[in-house]
Amino acid sequence: MSSQGFKSGVWEQEINVRDFVLKNITPYEGDDSFLVGPSAKTQKLWDVCKEALKEERENNGVREIDTKTVSMIASFGAGYIDQENETIVGLQTDKLLKRAMKPYGGFKVVQKAVSEHGLEIDPVVTEAFSKYCKTHNDGVFDAYTDEIRKFRSLGFLTGLPDNYARGRIIGDYRRVALYGINRLIEGKKADLEGITGPMTDHTIRLREEVAEQIRALGEMIKMGAAYGLDLSRPAETGREAVQWTYMAYLAAVKEQDGAAMSLGSVSSFLDIYLKRDIDNGVITEEIAQEYIDQFVMKLRMVRHLRMEAYDQIFAGDPTWVTESIGGMLADGRSKVTQTSFRFLQTLYNLGPSPEPNITILWSDKLPQGFKDYCAKVSIDTSSIQYENDDLMRENRCSDDYGIACCVSFQELGKHIQFFGARTNLAKTLLLALNGGRCENTGTLMVEGIAPLEGDVLDYDAVVANFKIAMKQVARVYNESMNIIHYMHDKYYYEKAQMSLIDTNPRINIAYGIAGLSIVADSLSAIKHAKVTPVRNEEGLTTDFKIEGEFPKYGNDDDRVDFIARDVVEHFNNDLKELRVYKDAEATMSVLTITSNVSYGKKTGATPDGRAAGIPFAPGANPMHGRDTHGAIASLNSVSKINYKDSQDGVSNTFSIVPKSLGATEGERVNNLVFALDGYFGKNAHHLNVNVLNRETLMDAMERPEEYPQLTIRVSGYAVNFVRLSKEQQMEVLTRSFHDKM
């Protein structure tokens, strides 16, 4: 027994949260009947937040900006929503929904964001970042080659984290609660002592990084002290465990504004403390739920300062506070606890919300009561997503992981990711048809691609050219990534998050592709029908004449589904051959976020019959309206993409009208559970579930004020529907809503 009454283990000798969880977790096999509603304090607090959110919406999406302070871990004093009702405290700045400047990612971006809201940055800050401080963005553009710039500006590579923070790294925020910061500092100091000569680039850099981490831990203690909290010691109560964990996360989102700032997997860790306190009669279920409601409320209030153009790639102001819930332990026990339920319950107590981005780690073996509750929450709120725990646990060899950003595995405290945005594979295919030239501008992108002979496209000739194009696009993509991550480490190192991760962790580089369904259908058309390009006077393709039928991705038809599968495998292998900065291991995702709209705009007509400018399908989804055999056939097509070739994730978004899920509430729950068991039983990776009527969305477009909390899952995250642009709302509406009866 530890001094706090926990079961002993190696976690007492070394920093090892997993061992603590393993020794002390109490899996919960029951149903949702123990859950309670929000406390009076929580309700009062949430009313204040709702008012602030309304103000934010009315003020062009931003309530307030601090234009004087450069946000660091401890640069703001304490901030409260309504102190007397706050059980869990802490804000990013001194005021609710006030956004802060984090200029180390790129100063121009901060300037633009501030000026778009009619404000001006304090001259002292402007002088510092114009004259003295260099940023990540400056560094990247110093090193970018002309070739990378060309690929970037013409839309072959888009959304690269070269003018915003890369995010994706998940600190093991539980460490602060379990160990207290003093112990973590000791550990890092010992690590630093052990990093000795010869002084290679690697060693020098690592010494500097660990020194930065130690400094960040010191700052975290200061940040806590501003709220009267002593983070230097371990948390001693359930409330402190929640509070300490949140403070650790808060340090990260004060210092960094990465696109995705995931939380990890904290619910069942916190359950150990909450259960102990409930069992000892120290707190009641109402109080335990209050802690979680208030913690989640805080997570919903996380904000970053973004410029308007950012909305093109990440629409709806997302923060990706991704919390992963559920899953199984390697020893066969489930990780579902009562606090897993309590986290989901916040979607009722506070209403639906896109954040935190709740991700259920699904296993066939999860307790039935939990499966049913998840399905019910999905049907009622459309706010959660699902990932295949069996697949990830077995392939990635860990049962203690979080989801970085949308869909990506990351072992907690052991493993980080370099975010890689994505490349446009549909445009890459067009290079194959245009002698290596951009279909829009005629610019020569890739040398060595011979013009195609004859009018009708020949499958083998196209595939041969496509392979040349993919190899070269992969090379340029890799070069850009190496520059970006080198510079991010140099100018905007994530010292707070990295201080909560083992020194020198394993790294994945997270490449991505967009346009998979278009590529698959295009190649299928070329193979099974007769496709003749229409070319302009420069010989560039502007349209395609298709004669005859061809199988389309999304109908459980191997003739085309295997094309999609093989393209993923091929491009992933091209990427794997290339050396990455810090020897990161290459992984790839089939994920678009919301950039499927902007990618579509930049891509000319494609041989599948898609006209120029039309949005792509999101993630690995089949193209809208082409999946004519119903939802399961569509899911089955996506499930054929091998996880081993896309270990950063295969995103699929499933939208269905409530009635199509079943005649009664019970049947709807059962059928959704069957669908999830079935889909993941086929080794599929990820599923967003929306249960919504199209009419609701149309009404929300007309009367947004009536739908402040209407939440919809897009590609790996969720958004408030009313915060999407009209264009993006329309795109969501044109997607396949499975509505057969």
Added chain:
Amino acid sequence: MESKPLNVHSIESFGTQDGPGIRMVVFLQGCNIRCKYCQNADTISLEGGTLTPIDDLVKRAVNMKPYFKNIGGVTVSGGEPLLQADALIPFFKALNAEGINTNVDTNGTVTTEAAKKIISEVSDLVMFDVKHTTVEGFEALVKARGLKKVIENIELREQSGKPYWLRYVLVPGITDSDESLEWLAQTFGNNKHLDRLEILPFHKLGEHKWEMLGEKYELQDQEENTQENLDRVEAYLSKTFKNLVIK
């Protein structure tokens, strides 16, 4: 021996309305009656459809097995599926051999030997769509005779001891009289193997399909059910039918 192919109109892989669990619903082409409210008017004609080898359909169903668990399966609907009963027998046997549950959604008016064999023996579940409760009403609504055959076929299934469902489309002023409800209760209320009665409130979702076919949709001005009416029907029928579902 090569099995006869089925003439398929379309496939819905996520069927949740036509039998228990998640089902692959195969809509067959061609019907022997013309219900005024038909929501799949494009399946009525015996022309058209795609001749599909049974092996292809079985393969599709096998791909869906993880979704079925021990509840879902394959439902054959239409059109009137029992018009192709000859080809359905080997199809259902092949599905059973793969451990997949079978269900046929029929209007109950087909009395060929093969159709009777499916009803009494081959299909794991049968859903009979009872169109009307009087001979005159039946013939006016579906433009064909057959209520007697429907009753005989239901009795055949009841005698076989295997489970079946009944479905009844509730059209205000046409099928919802007190007499109709009473007839349903009296005729089927004591049947031991009737697992569920589904009341399907009339809706006009199929109207556009008639328009597309250039044919007249006769129920254009027909009113839909009020909640009050549905409550009345539920209150009455639930006294007799244990598993009553109003959809």
